Amino acid sequence: MTAETTTTVLAEVAAMLGSILDEYGIDDIDIDRDSRFHDDLELESVDLVTLAGMLAERYGERVNLAEFIADLGLDEIIELTVGQLVEHVTVSLAADTSAASATSATPFTSVTSSESS
Amino acid sequence: MPATVANGIRQNYEVLLPRDAAPNPPTIVCVHGILIDSLASYYFTVAQALRAAGFRVVLYDLRGHGKTEQPPSAYRLDDFVDDLAALLDTLDVPEAHFLGNSFGGTIVYGLAARHPHRVTGIVAIESEPATAPWSTKMATNLHKAATQLGTFEATAWITARYGRDLARRSKRAARLLAATTLERDLPTSTVLSDPQIAEIACPTLALYGSKSDLAAQAEHLRTLMPRYEPVILPGLEHSVLVEAPARVLDLILGWLAEHRLAERGSA
Numbered sequence: 001m002t003a004e005t006t007t008t009v010l011a012e013v014a015a016m017l018g019s020i021l022d023e024y025g026i027d028d029i030d031i032d033r034d035s036r037f038h039d040d041l042e043l044e045s046v047d048l049v050t051l052a053g054m055l056a057e058r059y060g061e062r063v064n065l066a067e068f069i070a071d072l073g074l075d076e077i078i079e080l081t082v083g084q085l086v087e088h089v090t091v092s093l094a095a096d097t098s099a100a101s102a103t104s105a106t107p108f109t110s111v112t113s114s115e116s117s
Numbered sequence: 118m119p120a121t122v123a124n125g126i127r128q129n130y131e132v133l134l135p136r137d138a139a140p141n142p143p144t145i146v147c148v149h150g151i152l153i154d155s156l157a158s159y160y161f162t163v164a165q166a167l168r169a170a171g172f173r174v175v176l177y178d179l180r181g182h183g184k185t186e187q188p189p190s191a192y193r194l195d196d197f198v199d200d201l202a203a204l205l206d207t208l209d210v211p212e213a214h215f216l217g218n219s220f221g222g223t224i225v226y227g228l229a230a231r232h233p234h235r236v237t238g239i240v241a242i243e244s245e246p247a248t249a250p251w252s253t254k255m256a257t258n259l260h261k262a263a264t265q266l267g268t269f270e271a272t273a274w275i276t277a278r279y280g281r282d283l284a285r286r287s288k289r290a291a292r293l294l295a296a297t298t299l300e301r302d303l304p305t306s307t308v309l310s311d312p313q314i315a316e317i318a319c320p321t322l323a324l325y326g327s328k329s330d331l332a333a334q335a336e337h338l339r340t341l342m343p344r345y346e347p348v349i350l351p352g353l354e355h356s357v358l359v360e361a362p363a364r365v366l367d368l369i370l371g372w373l374a375e376h377r378l379a380e381r382g383s384a
Contacts, residue, residue, distance in 0.1 A: 045157035046183045
């Protein structure tokens, strides 16, 4: 895994979290590797479901947040940092032989288009 | 997460498709509880395993909860039932199995009473049909929640005993009660009579914690409902789903498999 991949994933995950926070009208929180889901970003469990959907949309079935959380327990993931999630994503991608195709996957910005009204 | 307007409000939902993508998989719809609950309770407990077992799993947030719209009024049971029926219309789900946790089960019993053809089976976890005693109890509980849930003392106690995520959800529930007519509306819901409950004829698995006061209802419901099957889980209180997800999942999957085999056998 390259540092570049980690940087890219961090930027993408931060964008996902930013769009979740936007829904609450919060746009002035800096999201970095040390940001904690609960204490710094003030996310609830229902926000993690949204995040799980975004991760699946962007990276496919290779990154399964629900399984990751099932291993940890919800209380523990609430204590998690963005950096730990980024690490999980990059490890999951590297473990999959098709990881090379990730860069040609649907760009994250298309996620919002799956919403209808 | 996808959302759609159904019954006049924007409803947040999630559909998990089985990975093996068999044509027309059976659908199970998960209905969460009131105030402190959201679809996350299912997403992070039984939903993934139900999906792995070959079900299309539909999860959604009730009105006023999670990421579904919070209208200022209309919080009677029939409003919740209408939301669910309309969402299923939108998702093109004419009939399904239903999993209802706590108040979610009350909604499912309500759906089964009003739209029996839509409900092929019920798993009700720590739930009861809406009856006159239910209304009285809800009035008391909602009033207690409205006056106590948002206080500093309650938040501190909940944080110490159940953790910060629940404490945060409790504060949100206090805001829901303050901003809407939920407390006033729900106890004035149209309730079911014993003969109406007796007409709920689909297979029903009812799970109770032995330490919960709801378990005492099992005997009466068994005399009313023709295909009602209670299971009482020793040592558990009301939060059966989050306290013992593995045990709940085993019971649900076993029961579903039994009924799918029975359906095939009779086909």
